[in-house]
């Protein structure tokens with residue numbers, strides 16, 4: 001995707017949602033998508049009940065500290081994802097002015113993630129690149145600091161839904177990061193998709209693909225980029241000379 005700028009971001013705002021969500025279809029090309037998928041190391045997965053995940057460059061410590069280390073090129077410069085984030089000015093106001101951490105999540109059909117918030121370890125900006133299949137992100141408003149009853153039941157839909165197409169970028173910032181919960185229902189098919197039920201319908205790259213209101217889940221990989229607030233330089237001596 002070329003000609004990315006702050007103005008691109010404004011036109012990508014999901015206006016029916018609380019501030020701020022932005023959605024950009026076709027953020028990466030099919031070739032870039034294939035190249036990233038092929039470079040995910042097969043031996044770094046942690047299997048959870050309803051998905052598997054790998055953190056890069058490493059997991060945070062128990063006190064949410066990141067040991068300073070560069071992101072691998074396939075998540076940062078080849079393809080040039082970080083330069084694109086910079087053109088959009090996404091992380092301009094976070095402490096390190098750039099993401100320093102990426103969680104790679106993989107979901108098979110029928111898998112998902114319980115409603116949750118991403119919490120205080122990170123600055124309130126998340127950039128999510130979707131690879132493989134499409135999915136719906138459910139968005140819930142917090143009630144008394146907790147998810148609503150329905151939010152805790154994966155079979156019931158959230159208050160809003162965002163359809164994440166393959167190769168898209170979803171950005172969550174500010175109040176949306178702090179005051180809302182998000183989750184992915186563990187279903188095989190997302191149903192009842194239309195302009196009234198999908199918050200970003202008008203921003204989709206290929207709305208025609210969902211004309212029948214249905215999207216069968218396929219294996220989806222998400223890359224969630226964040227800026228971890230606390231970074232320890234203790235590894236610098238070890239990594240400093242490495243290429």
Ligand SMILES: O=C(O)CCC(=O)C(=O)O
Pocket residue numbers: 103105113118128137182222224
């Ligand atoms: O896969 C996604 O798009 C969401 C992942 C997520 O919420 C997280 O890693 O905190």
Ligand SMILES: [Fe+2]
Pocket residue numbers: 116117118182
């Ligand atoms: Fe999350």
